[in-house]
């Protein structure tokens with residue numbers, strides 16, 4: 001990759017706006033006959049292209065909720081959030097879906113591959129929601145991406161015949177096939193043994209770095225967290241800098 | 247545009263994944279469409295066949311018949327014929343034919359005897375869909391013949407000794423100087439023990455001055471557009487009354503549809519049954535697509551996390567249903583055509599009809615249309631369910 005084109009323009013003096021910016025973000029759920037459940041409180045976070053973040057936290061601390069908000073699947077109930085410089089509050093549901101498709105890639109703990117469909121079909125799925133070249137060349141793009149994660153010879157295999165590590169590599173290919181700017185991985189190694197998990201995580205880290213995308217990883221595994229540059233922990237809905245202690 | 251194609255691509259691959267379930271649902275839809283199309287097709291075809299039969303007896307819709315019965319009781323045939331021909335000319339009627347029943351003495355191998363003879367114009371063949379068992383209806387060149395041409399019934403033909411029509415068989419009309427007529431066609435007997443009967447062109451009848459005894463006063467049949475039939479009859483009626491005196495002329499609609507289409511109620515009943523059959527098919531399909539959508543809540547969540555909009559999910563589920571039922575509809579229609587076109591069924595509905603009615607395109611279109619509508623209806627509820635899926639809950643486990 002060449003140096004950013006902006007370096008010679010006057011705009012270089014001002015840093016590029018962050019890809020995602022959260023300011024005192026809250027997420028509260030109303031439960032009937034109960035006090036409102038405050039899942040996230042006062043979360044401040046900025047994510048830029050090329051960032052690699054890790055978020056750790058106990059079960060139920062709100063990690064998945066935060067990730068869903070970052071990926072526009074959920075919206076904050078308080079505070080301010082912008083995605084690509086646009087306030088999320090002003091985005092319609094459809095706009096969020098289209099933005100998500102074009103700029104976000106999700107990787108889940110349980111892989112969430114579509115059952116009954118081949119590796120290739122799974123990786124092609126996000127391209128069905130793309131326009132133009134990405135749609136028409138979906139088979140070629142998906143094949144290339146599967147080659148990149150080392151599954152070039154398993155294109156026609158259905159997920160249930162593959163190992164967990166292989167399935168998660170399909171999921172990585174699927175998350176990256178539309179070249180997103182933000183990759184969100186929710187415990188990507190949670191269902192894998194330590195060694196497989198490490199090799200999968202190494203792969204994810206490599207492809208993310210190569211594509212220049214930002215990567216946010218939720219994990220319980222300190223080895224996985226160690227691959228990131230910035231480390232956060234969620235404690236009862238509050239995001240704090242640094243590794244989880246105790 | 248890409249969106250539509252992408253949705254179609256997605257729907258098709260979804261169908262392939264859920265093959266078995268879809269196949270089961272589709273067998274139901276295909277069968278109901280086949281039933282619907284068969285019922286509509288059979289209904290239309292037997293209606294067509296019945297109409298043909300009726301038209302042979304009373305003329306096509308709308309046929310207006312003009313008759314004159316002078317108050318005196320004395321029918322001046324040439325005068326009446328002139329008046330009737332005048333009507334045709336004055337009102338510019340395109341299709342018309344004289345119908346004048348007389349009797350003419352013929353010389354048969356076993357002796358001379360008179361035969362009921364109908365004097366008509368060339369148009370009568372088309373207007374009444376005259377069905378010939380041998381030979382042909384009067385043609386333009388028959389009109390130019392140097393001998394009168396006759397069309398006889400089978401009894402007449404039999405009595406002549408079943409001559410071969412290719413040989414232009416002759417029959418003598420008894421006169422002081424006998425006239426030789428040529429038999430050009432044979433029509434079936436109108437009833438089993440019918441006596442020998444003949445038909446002859448008015449031009450020939452006049453040219454050879456065959457003027458026999460009038461069995462019925464001459465009548466004029468006119469085939470006119472339905473909309474003008476009534477006013478035309480009224481106008482002609484007063485026209486004739488002016489010439490022959492009040493009450494001596496009758497102009498009326500004589501075709502099968504004169505008092506409304508008698509087949510309308512049959513078709514309504516048939517349509518009702520068909521609709522019911524299809525409703526059953528739709529309920530079956532809805533049931534199966536509901537099962538499918540529940541099973542797919544997680545999938546919907548996954549697809550949405552990769553950028554599928556709500557509209558796209560809705561449209562996708564709907565389209566899946568429509569694509570599937572359309573294919574089932576095509577199969578059903580083909581099945582219906584096979585049933586209706588089978589020789590056994592054809593014999594049943596089209597017995598004694600000259601032109602076998604073709605399979606009605608209308609029935610095929612109704613079948614396909616109904617399949618598509620059923621697909622859309624059965625897809626609607628699951629599509630709404632799919633759109634309402636809470637993405638976050640769907641991908642949580």
Ligand SMILES: Nc1ncnc2c1ncn2[C@@H]1O[C@H](COP(=O)(O)OP(=O)(O)OP(=O)(O)O)[C@@H](O)[C@H]1O
Nearest residue numbers: 029031037039057058059060061062063064065066
């Ligand atoms: N829609 C909701 N309604 C009610 N409670 C919710 C809802 N969404 C999340 N919660 C609750 O909020 C808390 C945080 O959920 P979240 O899934 O973000 O946790 P997590 O940190 O990802 O946990 P884990 O490590 O187990 O995945 C949990 O107690 C969860 O039950």
Ligand SMILES: [Mg+2]
Nearest residue numbers: 063064065186
């Ligand atoms: Mg979680």
